[in-house]
Amino acid sequence: MxxxxxxxxxxxxxxxxxxxxxxxxxxxxxxxxxxxxxxxxxxxxxxxxxxxxxxxxxxxxxxxxxxxxxxxxxxxxxxxxxxxxxxxxxxxxxxxxxxxxxxxxxxxxxxxxxxxxxxxxxxxxxxxxxxxxxxxxxxxxxxxxxxxxxxxxxxxxxxxxxxxxxxxxxxxxxxxxxxxxxxxxxxxxxxxxxxNLEEPQLWINLKNQNKNKVAVGQLFSSRKTTKVTIGLIIATSVQNFGFYGIMTWMPTMLATELNVTFNKTTWWTIITITGMVIGIMVFGYLADRIGRRPAYLIFLFASAIIVWIYFQQSSMSMLLALGGILGFFVNGMMGGYGALLAEHYPTAARSSAENIIFNIGRAVAGFAPFIIGYISLNHSLSFALSLISGIYLLSALAFIFLIPETKGMELT
Structure with missing residues (x-):
């Protein structure tokens, strides 16, 4: 059909x-x-x-x-x-x-x-x-x-x-x-x-050709593909690490270092999430207009800067004011991963690639709360969180050296 x-x-x-x-x-x-x-x-x-x-x-x-x-x-x-x-x-x-x-x-x-x-x-x-x-x-x-x-x-x-x-x-x-x-x-x-939702025509064609096999090996089918897979694992790991690190510890930082009440923490969450939603939609538009790599590099460098600046602040009013900007850049990049991962792999391995690569990144991010908590034993939480800025530069290097542009690519 x-x-x-x-x-x-x-x-x-x-x-x-x-x-x-x-x-x-x-x-x-x-x-x-x-x-x-x-x-x-x-x-x-x-x-x-x-x-x-x-x-x-x-x-x-x-x-x-x-x-x-x-x-x-x-x-x-x-x-x-x-x-x-x-x-x-x-x-x-x-x-x-x-x-x-x-x-x-x-x-x-x-x-x-x-x-x-x-x-x-x-x-x-x-x-x-x-x-x-x-x-x-x-x-x-x-x-x-x-x-x-x-x-x-x-x-x-x-x-x-x-x-x-x-x-x-x-x-x-x-x-x-x-x-x-x-x-x-x-x-x-x-x-x-x-x-009553039908399967995509790409997958139906694959099934009709009897090619819908387990194809995890295609993530490492060649040297070039292996480089891309490694680059995407780095990128998704950084994305998840930053998100879970900040969202897990930020309320605690506000409470312990600034004595912020629950109501004001809720306002921080609302402002930051609003920034995230706007950032995701803007990123999706930019990725379609100027390309995947340029959009990611802009947001990654901006994330490194805003995270460092953000956690140098000691005023709650400034943290609230900058919260939307923080969310805009740090989580706006989520707007591109679905298309980015899909465009690097064939239909036979696309779902495997999307889930394996993203969930490896999520698994790496599982260590974020522990690492930040460990650093905060000898330093402040705000200092530990500010160090997250450096990981975005690592992801930028992955896009520069490992992940090619795929804007306008027809899926196969």
Whole structure:
């Protein structure tokens, strides 16, 4: 069944965007929102979970760690399966797994059971980014590919907003269990949105030729491809390290060094996330207009500068004022990874590449909170966070020497 059968469209310049393409965008954005929602409801409800089970900080940290491990493993497994069995089919299964085990967390009788449920929920959650980005990249025309995947990337930020609202309005009456139950509702919407969604024509062609095999080896099929894969792993590691490092420790820094109340911390979060959403959309536009590498180099150098300047500030008003700029550059680059990763690999290995490379970056980022916390033992948190500026220069070197330009590339 060809994509062209979807007759609904709107005119954009000289290209037509079909109803099918809008639906892939919608479903993938909702799917990635589940990623942000899940990560943050766990973070926001952690104090309640600690009190409920009577556990210490180390035990609580194990819940977050096991979720991350499940997400990384699930991303790799389901990314490979999506290349073999189809993007939409595996996408649907990932959200179903996530929904079931997120809901079961609410009835976990002890810490051990909660850890098991969180690991299994993480498995389903891990496939969301790569499969959704692959689906959109293969469905949308190359002229608008980066802008389309940028919209998907904003889903994570909206997931954070949903998590904030859920904890704010639900936890006072229904505790942390109620928040996890509420987290299932958007997942059900994401599951429903995939109803009657067809596979991309690129993957259908592959299946008809009986070439939908496991093709992980194509990430290292030649010296040139291996260099690109290494470069992209560096880039995604830096992206995730910076995001999780800052978002994990920033509220603590505000509270310990500036004695900032929870309400003002919430304002910082809102301003920063707003900057992130705007940055993602602007980056997607720039990547389509001037190219992937120029857009990344601009944002990477700007990120290095703003991070260093930002953590030299000691005034809360300045931190609030600059928060949107920080979010704009540091997380704006998420607007390009979906298209960037898709354009370097063939259809047979595209979903595997998206999920494996991005989740390796996420695994590396799992060390960010520990490294920053360790440095802060002998220095201030603001000093430790300011050192993050240097990692963006490492990513810039990867784009200069390892990652070629792919703007306008036709997917094969």
């Amino acid at each position: 060809e994509i062209q059968r979807y007759s609904e469209h709107i005119e954009v310049g000289s290209e037509k965007i079909t109803g099918y393409q809008w639906k892939t965008l919608w479903t993938s954005t909702i799917g990635y929102a589940m990623d942000g929602l899940d990560m943050m409801i766990l973070a926001f409800t952690m104090p309640l979970i600690i009190a409920y089970f009577g556990i210490n900080a180390a035990q609580a940290g194990s819940v977050s760690t096991i979720t991350l491990l499940g997400s990384v493993l699930g991303g790799i497994i389901f990314g490979v399966l999506a290349d073999k069995y189809g993007r939409v089919r595996i996408f649907t299964w990932t959200i179903l797994i996530f929904s079931i085990f997120t809901g079961l967390c609410a009835i976990a009788p002890n810490l051990e059971t909660l850890i098991v449920f969180r690991f299994l929920a993480g498995l389903g959650l891990g496939g969301e980014f790569g499969i959704g980005m692959t689906l959109v990249s293969e469905a949308w025309p190359r002229k608008y590919r980066s802008r389309a995947t940028a919209v998907v990337a904003t889903g994570f930020q909206f997931g954070i907003i949903l998590a904030t609202l859920a904890v704010l309005f639900i936890s006072p009456k229904f505790g942390w269990q109620g928040v996890f139950i509420a987290g299932v509702l958007p997942a059900i919407l994401a599951f429903w949105s995939r109803k």
